[in-house]
Amino acid sequence: MLTQNDLERYDRQIMIHEIGKEGQEKLKSATVFIAGAGGLGSSISIYLAAAGVGTIRIVDHDTIELSNLNRQILHWNKDIGSKKACSAQNKLQTLNPDIEIQGGDETITEENISRLAAGSDLIIDAMDNFPTRYILNKYAVDNSIPFFHGAVKGFEGRVMTVIPGKSACFRCLYKGPVPEEKSPVIGVLPGLIGCIQATEVIKYITGIGELLSNKLLLYDGLEMKFTILKINRNPDCEHCGHLTIQEDT
Amino acid sequence: MSIKVHIHKSHRQFTDGLSVVDSNGKTVGECLDNLIKRYPGIKEKLFDKKGNLLNVIEIYVNLESAYPNELIKKVSNGDDIYLTAKLSGG
Numbered sequence A: 001m002l003t004q005n006d007l008e009r010y011d012r013q014i015m016i017h018e019i020g021k022e023g024q025e026k027l028k029s030a031t032v033f034i035a036g037a038g039g040l041g042s043s044i045s046i047y048l049a050a051a052g053v054g055t056i057r058i059v060d061h062d063t064i065e066l067s068n069l070n071r072q073i074l075h076w077n078k079d080i081g082s083k084k085a086c087s088a089q090n091k092l093q094t095l096n097p098d099i100e101i102q103g104g105d106e107t108i109t110e111e112n113i114s115r116l117a118a119g120s121d122l123i124i125d126a127m128d129n130f131p132t133r134y135i136l137n138k139y140a141v142d143n144s145i146p147f148f149h150g151a152v153k154g155f156e157g158r159v160m161t162v163i164p165g166k167s168a169c170f171r172c173l174y175k176g177p178v179p180e181e182k183s184p185v186i187g188v189l190p191g192l193i194g195c196i197q198a199t200e201v202i203k204y205i206t207g208i209g210e211l212l213s214n215k216l217l218l219y220d221g222l223e224m225k226f227t228i229l230k231i232n233r234n235p236d237c238e239h240c241g242h243l244t245i246q247e248d249t
Numbered sequence B: 001m002s003i004k005v006h007i008h009k010s011h012r013q014f015t016d017g018l019s020v021v022d023s024n025g026k027t028v029g030e031c032l033d034n035l036i037k038r039y040p041g042i043k044e045k046l047f048d049k050k051g052n053l054l055n056v057i058e059i060y061v062n063l064e065s066a067y068p069n070e071l072i073k074k075v076s077n078g079d080d081i082y083l084t085a086k087l088s089g090g
Helices: A006-009 A020-029 A039-051 A084-095 A129-144 A186-208 B009-014 B028-038 B040-046
Strands: A031-033 A055-059 A100-105 A122-125 A149-152 A156-162 A215-220 A225-230 B003-006 B018-021 B056-062 B080-085
Touching: A006 A020, A006 B040, A031 A039, A039 A055, A039 A084, A039 A149, A039 A186, A055 A084, A122 A129, A122 A186, A129 A149, A129 A156, A149 A186, A149 B009, A156 A186, A215 B003, A225 B080, B003 B028, B009 B040, B018 B028, B028 B040, B028 B080
Parallel strands: A031 A055, A031 A122, A055 A100, A122 A149, B003 B080
Antiparallel strands: A149 A156, A156 A215, A215 A225, B003 B018, B056 B080
């Protein structure tokens, strides 16, 4: 039930015909799990908190370093040396005291993902490595909850939304391990890609619009170009190959 | 027959800066072989020493994923092959 404060705080988005009070109530009732409080996690969490998502759980094991600050806008100069999860929780709770923010200072593993993501309606990928992304994707597929993938490098980013049982999953494109690397990145890039992921999350929760499922959105900041590529489900996929695909009616 | 190969930004240093290169062949693999004959420096960015496509490389034909078995996927005149690379940063 929306309060008078909610009606005022979220007035500009409640005014959107596709959202309205009903959509705002769905956002308020939602619980989202954000894996990572770095560049992507900063923009994703700020906008979902501002939008009134009722419960945001954000998990990251890292400590804030000076070199994070060109892009990880949740964390400021005074936070250097603090844990990202703690910094994120404090900032987001200050931004919106009417929602619940849960910070988790842990490394996401196959062993603890069930506990960390328990009760979440969806999982948002704000990680910086493939192995953890596959842990998140598998958990999402096994538990039939959506997975919102995003990744960045240089001026280039990509976004993909996984709806288990209906679309290709992140593992469907797996060909084998990829060497880990320290990715260069212009600070605005995770801001933009994270905002697209947050938009997908809001659309999913409120049940509006068309999702980037079975699609991969590529963004090229140098040429200022968006490209949408069609992704096919892999029937031999280790994560989702066993699922029977449901067609939309 | 002309197939356009769209070169990823990180590989254009090997194609004289070109973002699109005309190639030919009946399959994606043949088109890439043709590309490599003209621009040999790009080979190690696409294939390992055994000739397998690198795991980080993704190929799309006419904006649709060609995975799996990308290299034997048939192409025809006017098709577009897009070479992209997986991203890991967050």
